[in-house]
Amino acid sequence: MRNQRIYLDHQATTPLDPRVFEAMRPYFTEKFGNPASKSHPFGWEASEAVERAREQVAALVGAEPGEIVFTSGATEAVNLAIKGVAEMYAQRGRQIVTVATEHRAVLDTCRALELAGFGITRLGVGSDGLLSPDVLGAALTADTILACVMQANNEIGVIQDIAALGSICREQRVFLFVDGAQSVGKVPVDVNAQQIDLLAISGHKLYGPKGIGALYLRRRNPQVRLKAQLHGGGHERGRRSGTLPTPLIVGLGQACQLAGEELAGEAQRQLSLRERLVAGITAQLDGVRLNGHPNLRLAGNANLSFTGVDGAALLTRLTTIAVSSGSACTTEEAEPSHVLRALGLPDDLAAASIRFGLGRSTTAEEIETAIALVVRVVRELRGTPEGD
Ligand SMILES: Cc1ncc(COP(=O)(O)O)c(C=O)c1O
Numbered sequence: 598m599r600n601q602r603i604y605l606d607h608q609a610t611t612p613l614d615p616r617v618f619e620a621m622r623p624y625f626t627e628k629f630g631n632p633a634s635k636s637h638p639f640g641w642e643a644s645e646a647v648e649r650a651r652e653q654v655a656a657l658v659g660a661e662p663g664e665i666v667f668t669s670g671a672t673e674a675v676n677l678a679i680k681g682v683a684e685m686y687a688q689r690g691r692q693i694v695t696v697a698t699e700h701r702a703v704l705d706t707c708r709a710l711e712l713a714g715f716g717i718t719r720l721g722v723g724s725d726g727l728l729s730p731d732v733l734g735a736a737l738t739a740d741t742i743l744a745c746v747m748q749a750n751n752e753i754g755v756i757q758d759i760a761a762l763g764s765i766c767r768e769q770r771v772f773l774f775v776d777g778a779q780s781v782g783k784v785p786v787d788v789n790a791q792q793i794d795l796l797a798i799s800g801h802k803l804y805g806p807k808g809i810g811a812l813y814l815r816r817r818n819p820q821v822r823l824k825a826q827l828h829g830g831g832h833e834r835g836r837r838s839g840t841l842p843t844p845l846i847v848g849l850g851q852a853c854q855l856a857g858e859e860l861a862g863e864a865q866r867q868l869s870l871r872e873r874l875v876a877g878i879t880a881q882l883d884g885v886r887l888n889g890h891p892n893l894r895l896a897g898n899a900n901l902s903f904t905g906v907d908g909a910a911l912l913t914r915l916t917t918i919a920v921s922s923g924s925a926c927t928t929e930e931a932e933p934s935h936v937l938r939a940l941g942l943p944d945d946l947a948a949a950s951i952r953f954g955l956g957r958s959t960t961a962e963e964i965e966t967a968i969a970l971v972v973r974v975v976r977e978l979r980g981t982p983e984g985d
Pocket of ligand 1: 669672
């Protein structure tokens with residue numbers, strides 16, 4: 598029998614869509630000009646491609662093209678947003694509010710600012726992973742300049758009510774930065790309707806290339822200014838220096854366009870597959886818990902804890918399906934997930950958790966294979982091979 602590998606780790610990364618690859622291809626070879634070259638057609642052609650991509654990215658989130666700054670990925674966009682705003686507005690206030698379940702890109706950036714003298718408030722979430730707008734409202738003070746809240750969580754897929762949080766921030770004149778690495782292209786994002794002031798986007802999470810991302814930066818009502826973190830040739834209107842990687846930018850633009858066109862249908866399709874996955878596993882096994890809100894979550898995410906099972910042993914036995922024990926973005930960490938801890942899970946249950954990440958290529962057949970394998974391995978590890 599063919600050793601079939603099933604990829605169920607789409608929150609770690611997604612494969613490059615072949616249509617995106619085709620759009621990128623000419624910009625590696627014949628259309629190689631530097632978009633900053635103003636004096637000849639090689640540069641003009643590259644610059645036109647970059648500006649087209651900027652429009653495609655902006656359109657996906659309801660922004661204007663001039664509000665998009667290309668970066669190397671969401672990590673850089675997060676750093677630019679948080680450090681850039683903190684340094685620009687340090688005279689106005691020195692308090693930043695964030696959430697315990699954020700990605701390490703946000704938490705570690707805030708920690709760096711804390712060491713530099715800023716005050717950081719880390720808000721807790723409910724057992725469903727949601728941040729209450731009242732909790733956010735109560736945490737904002739006259740000294741607060743920025744609130745950092747992710748839209749979709751990379752481990753448990755929970756989607757925060759950004760519009761509600763955005764209106765609180767706007768009332769209190771606090772900028773709202775949203776880490777949209779997992780949400781842009783998966784759920785609707787509209788920076789104006791949701792009152793988002795800064796938004797981080799990652800190419801490789803939405804079937805685009807790795808090494809590219811973007812930061813949306815609101816230009817009016819209110820205008821957000823920031824201190825650049827990379828100095829050099831003054832690219833991106835001085836907001837992020839460095840020669841623009843035209844092929845990657847073209848890929849990000851194309852990926853955004855496709856994601857926008859296919860978003861609704863794909864979310865529906867993945868939702869029914871995820872429901873089947875969870876139902877198939879829970880119908881056959883006791884002691885399985887779905888972490889995070891059951892409905893307010895990414896269609897393609899199911900994070901499950903298996904009582905009485907060692908998570909590491911479970912992962913090593915699930916050889917033919919690529920899943921994750923938590924966040925692949927935090928590399929080799931032995932610690933139980935900070936996100937599951939924030940939901941109130943005890944360490945043993947947090948350690949017995951698996952993240953299933955469905956994506957565009959996931960099929961119903963793959964889900965059936967995954968269900969059968971998970972059920973068999975969990976039964977073996979529990980010593981109940983005939984079922985429980
Ligand atoms: C929520 C979240 N924020 C930020 C990042 C960092 O994104 P990138 O890999 O584009 O730097 C990731 C993934 O790694 C993520 O899941």
